[in-house]
Amino acid sequence: MRVVSAESMEIRVSDDIVRVRQAVRTKSVSLGFGLVDQTKVVTASSELARNTLDHGGGGSALLELVENGVRSGLRITFEDQGPGIADTALALTDGYTTGNGMGLGLSGAKRLCHEFELWSKPGEGTRVSILRWK
């Protein structure tokens, strides 16, 4: 897999969530995603951007256009240096919530995308990566 282009965005205030949505929309349109595919990846990004802000104390989003042979796709990686998730497996189960409604964001985003990766260490931070192929 090779990265064709990359764009980084800050997630510091709630307006940034809207900006991330718009950027993901623009990139998925440029890749020629159908409307439903666009909606899925933008919605997943919205969920994860919100998590980064609300639970990670702010962070960043990296938008990458990737290619794997004939396939092209959009990968977005959300990163924060927040408190981290103690039990990632548990966090990915539906309906899990720390009381702030975080559970649905992760499992939902996973369902909406073709590939999903979660890395987290308590006290160090969290990194979530989603990928949707065209």
Place this chain on the structure above:
Amino acid sequence: MERIPILKMGDFLLVTIQVDMHDRLAMTLQDDLTAQIVKSRVHGVLIDISALEIVDSFIGRMLASIASMARLLDAETVVVGMQPAVAITLVELGLPMKGIRTALDVEKGMMALRGAILEAGQEGDASSIR
């Protein structure tokens, strides 16, 4: 500060969400709407989301909150105009959206509201008899 306009249409309030809402705007809308329901003494709220291309769990929760708050204030809520791509995504996302009435457009929404208000009125009568 920008606000989402709330129109009074007979016995209903109509809210048309046309922008990609950021959190402050969403919070303001909830406050404005509850205030207006009391002030106008309406029994129905129509929320038109036909221009919304994205409904994530935050917006979903906001809609559910509005419906719950409205019911406490004796008003029914109907969400109208959900786009197919949004509906498909919400199903995939797994957002339950329970307890939220929906209709295809404003006209059908009003019919649904009239029916819902009637129902709620009957339930109210029944419980007061007890």
Place this chain on the structure above:
Amino acid sequence: MPTANSKLSTVFEKREQQITDQWLEQQQATGRKLTAAEREQANRQSREFVRSLRSALERDSSGEISGADWAGIRDFLADLSSRRAKDGYSPIETASFVLSLKQPLFMALRGEFGSDAAALADEVWLATLLLDKLGLLTTETFQKAREEVIQRQQKELMELSTPVVRLWENILALPLIGTLDSARTQVVMQNLLEAIVQTRSDYAIIDITGVPVVDTLVAQHLLKTVAAARLMGADCLISGIRPQIAQTIIHLGVDLSDVTTKATLADAFELALRRSGHKVVRQETAAAASAPVR
């Protein structure tokens, strides 16, 4: 056996015209009968092929055809192959076109290396390897071109075979026919939801009478469509559930308790009419009304 075409380019340099002429003669003698226009086109293509082959060999005689110097001839063959596919030539005919160059080429090699048996054997071998690779390339391209035609036809078939039908003012029907794969089902379902919005229909009936097999994926797509239609404010019914399908669905553990299902499209239509406040009444005809009482 050697792997580099060291001397082939010199042979072309000296004998290009001879090779081309012999090749054209040979093509005329064998193969199918062509019209004058087709003959003219085949001649043009042959001359260009030999020319490109010569210049590619001059720049790169390694025997590999994947390098940049061979891009021109690769494109030429790809184009030739696509065109011939569309013109109705079989892949064998197109590959044979390339492979038939062997004979005049071997004759030229014999003329060049006649007395040196070892050198002749080497060059014939290298030439064979090269032309085989080029011939196979046309087959590959041919396949791809046919694949594209098939895909396009499948898409058209898909669009044709799943029309959304307006049964009544407020009621849509989607009669599904044939096997459903995941991709097709998703497209079909999206079309239905769009149709619901456009026709402002409160009811949609998905009829699966014509679907022989329902597997887990299809069942899940059906359920998701029903859920999505509900979210939008419309009601979705499923009809045409045959006994075998009913069994499959139960065995798969798919939960349809939340969905209204009917055995036939007619039953579902009747239900939708009722739910939307319609009543069907049989009227007395004028003839019956005025018939004398016997």
